[in-house]
Amino acid sequence: MSRSTQPSFGIEKLLRAALYSVLILFAVYYLLPLFVMLVNSVKTLDEIRGGNMMSLPEVFTFEPWLVAWSKAQIGVEPTGLSPYFINSIMMVVPAVTISTALGALNGYVLTKWRFPGDKIIFGLMLFACFIPFQIVLIPMARVLGIIGMAGTTSGLVLVHVVYGLGFTTLFFRNYYAAFPDELIKAAKMDGAGFWRTFTRILLPSSGPIIVVTVIWQFTNIWNDFLFGASFADFDSMPMTVALNNLVSSSTGVKEYNVHFAGAVLAALPTLVVYVVSGRYFVRGLMAGAVKG
Amino acid sequence: MSFLQIDKVCKSFGTIKVLRDISLDVEEGGFLVLVGPSGCGKSTLLNTIAGLEKLTTGEIRIDGNVIDDLPPSERNIAMVFQSYALYPNMNVGQNIAFGLEMRGMPKDERDVKVRDVAKTLQIEHLLDRKPGQLSGGQRQRVAMGRALVRNPQLFLFDEPLSNLDAKLRVDMRTEIKRMHQTLGTTIVYVTHDQIEAMTLGTRIAVLKDGIVQQYGTPAEIYNDPSNLFVADFMGSPAMNLIPAVVRGNAVEMARTGENPLVLDFKQLPGDVAAYEGRNIIVGIRPEAITDADNRALVRDGQQAVTASCLIDVVEPAGADIFAITSLGGKEVVTRLHQDWSGQANQHAELVFNLEKVVFFDPESGIRLR
Numbered sequence: 001m002s003r004s005t006q007p008s009f010g011i012e013k014l015l016r017a018a019l020y021s022v023l024i025l026f027a028v029y030y031l032l033p034l035f036v037m038l039v040n041s042v043k044t045l046d047e048i049r050g051g052n053m054m055s056l057p058e059v060f061t062f063e064p065w066l067v068a069w070s071k072a073q074i075g076v077e078p079t080g081l082s083p084y085f086i087n088s089i090m091m092v093v094p095a096v097t098i099s100t101a102l103g104a105l106n107g108y109v110l111t112k113w114r115f116p117g118d119k120i121i122f123g124l125m126l127f128a129c130f131i132p133f134q135i136v137l138i139p140m141a142r143v144l145g146i147i148g149m150a151g152t153t154s155g156l157v158l159v160h161v162v163y164g165l166g167f168t169t170l171f172f173r174n175y176y177a178a179f180p181d182e183l184i185k186a187a188k189m190d191g192a193g194f195w196r197t198f199t200r201i202l203l204p205s206s207g208p209i210i211v212v213t214v215i216w217q218f219t220n221i222w223n224d225f226l227f228g229a230s231f232a233d234f235d236s237m238p239m240t241v242a243l244n245n246l247v248s249s250s251t252g253v254k255e256y257n258v259h260f261a262g263a264v265l266a267a268l269p270t271l272v273v274y275v276v277s278g279r280y281f282v283r284g285l286m287a288g289a290v291k292g
Numbered sequence: 293m294s295f296l297q298i299d300k301v302c303k304s305f306g307t308i309k310v311l312r313d314i315s316l317d318v319e320e321g322g323f324l325v326l327v328g329p330s331g332c333g334k335s336t337l338l339n340t341i342a343g344l345e346k347l348t349t350g351e352i353r354i355d356g357n358v359i360d361d362l363p364p365s366e367r368n369i370a371m372v373f374q375s376y377a378l379y380p381n382m383n384v385g386q387n388i389a390f391g392l393e394m395r396g397m398p399k400d401e402r403d404v405k406v407r408d409v410a411k412t413l414q415i416e417h418l419l420d421r422k423p424g425q426l427s428g429g430q431r432q433r434v435a436m437g438r439a440l441v442r443n444p445q446l447f448l449f450d451e452p453l454s455n456l457d458a459k460l461r462v463d464m465r466t467e468i469k470r471m472h473q474t475l476g477t478t479i480v481y482v483t484h485d486q487i488e489a490m491t492l493g494t495r496i497a498v499l500k501d502g503i504v505q506q507y508g509t510p511a512e513i514y515n516d517p518s519n520l521f522v523a524d525f526m527g528s529p530a531m532n533l534i535p536a537v538v539r540g541n542a543v544e545m546a547r548t549g550e551n552p553l554v555l556d557f558k559q560l561p562g563d564v565a566a567y568e569g570r571n572i573i574v575g576i577r578p579e580a581i582t583d584a585d586n587r588a589l590v591r592d593g594q595q596a597v598t599a600s601c602l603i604d605v606v607e608p609a610g611a612d613i614f615a616i617t618s619l620g621g622k623e624v625v626t627r628l629h630q631d632w633s634g635q636a637n638q639h640a641e642l643v644f645n646l647e648k649v650v651f652f653d654p655e656s657g658i659r660l661r
Contacts, residue, residue: 020612055574087511162333180377182373182374182375183377183379183380185339185342185344185371185373185377186371186373186377186379187379187390188344188363188364188365189342189344189364189365189369189370189391190365190391190438191365191391191393191394191395192365192390192391192394196394200379200390201381204379204381205380241606
């Protein structure tokens with residue numbers, strides 16, 4: 001190393017320090033709400049009222065979590081969030097599975113079994129991605145009423161499948177567009193038909209895009225409030241709506257610690273999905289980019 | 293009766309005619325090569341034989357049976373694709389066995405067949421690998437194994453060597469030829485490489501714009517081209533196509549700053565007589581023009597003319613020397629003996645083998661016989 005580069009080496013160190021400071025600052029800024037939620041969910045209500053939001057708990061208690069889960073007053077029943085958590089699971093799992101499966105099938109047909117007008121069909125499905133939630137509320141309510149699925153979990157599943165189909169089709173179509181046509185031809189020559197080509201050749205190579213689609217659909221459907229509030233009745237209400245009912249109830253004392261615990265509970269499944277499959281998410285996006 | 297009959301086949305995509313009235317016959321055990329520039333319809337023709345494309349009109353028969361309405365899997369045809377199209381999620385053994393599995397063959401029977409084929413192709417040690425872990429040549433072998441294992445009555449090859457490097461391509465070419473000689477199965481092979489076409493085919497069909505330009509043995513295609521396109525497309529270096537004027541039984545080729553070169557024939561072909569005093573195109577392959585000492589290229593008794601020509605460029609190529617001269621305003625490539633000692637920008641005595649000269653109409657490009 002020559003002498004002239006010596007001072008710039010110092011500057012580089014300084015810049016690096018500045019960079020890390022900024023990054024740490026942002027990380028703290030983003031993690032702060034999570035910190036506040038977690039810390040206050042394990043405090044007693046007295047401590048929250050009397051003290052500092054940011055301070056660590058003096059008396060550590062899991063009571064707010066238990067209350068939020070199984071005892072808190074939701075609407076008129078003191079059931080806690082647990083039945084609604086189950087409702088959400090009952091809604092999310094079929095909705096994600098069905099919309100992903102149909103999206104994969106659509107993508108397969110739109111790229112490998114082209115038919116006259118396929119581009120128009122795809123264009124219309126793409127259009128579905130740009131329709132705001134609010135526009136479909138009233139027509140969807142009418143449809144659910146007519147087919148007798150209003151206020152049920154299966155009705156919500158149907159709504160989410162229909163609304164998500166545009167996205168899942170888009171994901172799979174773009175992924176399969178880069179899948180070599182010669183492989184499909186080879187499968188045809190080998191005697192594989194429509195379904196066996198799909199299940200034996202395409203699906204086993206679709207891991208990355210399935211992960212991407214599942215994360216996308218799971219997050220959207222789990223976090224949805226509007227459809228849940230509009231189309232569910234008391235027995236089929238998803239977690240998000242129940243959480244709202246818990247937090248915004250106008251009677252009694254505001255139990256902030258319970259509210260915080262409930263909010264963390266509601267966010268937990270999406271967090272788990274991201275942590276478990278997050279690396280596939282990144283890998284999936286990369287794989288699509290390089291393979292093309 | 294021929295084994296594979298392609299009878300007046302036409303194929304259109306909308307208003308675009310890709311294949312126009314194609315009729316070809318191949319005997320059993322034959323090796324048909326479809327050759328032509330890209331977009332000539334050769335791959336489409338292969339796909340219609342495979343059943344991957346429906347033909348618009350016409351008929352394709354194998355062993356006398358019309359196969360037009362059969363799906364690809366029921367035609368008893370196997371195909372090797374340009375990209376090899378190996379299933380990326382299966383290992384080599386599963387790739388080879390997939391076609392048998394789809395036909396419902398029991399697993400132990402499949403295993404025996406896969407092992408046999410792997411042995412023939414010397415890929416036994418690769419059976420557990422995924423296609424992504426194979427080299428280009430190994431993938432090529434696996435693709436061939438997948439076709440072989442089904443023991444089909446017809447093999448289709450769609451430019452199978454175009455993804456390999458030059459040396460491997462020559463090796464695999466020999467291997468395909470050897471495989472054909474051992475198995476004796478009929479093969480239809482698509483390529484844009486005229487050397488592959490010449491070396492592999494028992495019959496060659498030269499295609500352009502969806503029309504068969506010429507159909508014949510490699511020797512017929514090479515020595516007796518039916519039009520300018522075939523003459524120009526087949527052979528490397530390409531045939532010299534020189535504008536000339538007909539004078540009686542001779543043709544005159546203009547030279548800059550010199551007297552025209554006159555090739556005096558005993559007897560010009562009948563069609564050429566009508567062009568007296570007019571332009572025609574004279575076709576001479578590079579090896580039909582050589583140096584005076586290289587008599588090996590002109591057999592005894594063949595008509596030849598010796599003339600002094602100005603050499604512009606000398607290109608030694610190891611086995612031969614290619615010398616370029618200028619006739620009729622065109623560069624003319626000549627193939628000389630490797631011990632030839634001439635220099636560029638000097639005159640040299642060149643021998644023209646007149647028996648190898650062909651003539652074409654300059655407008656239509658049709659061969660004059």
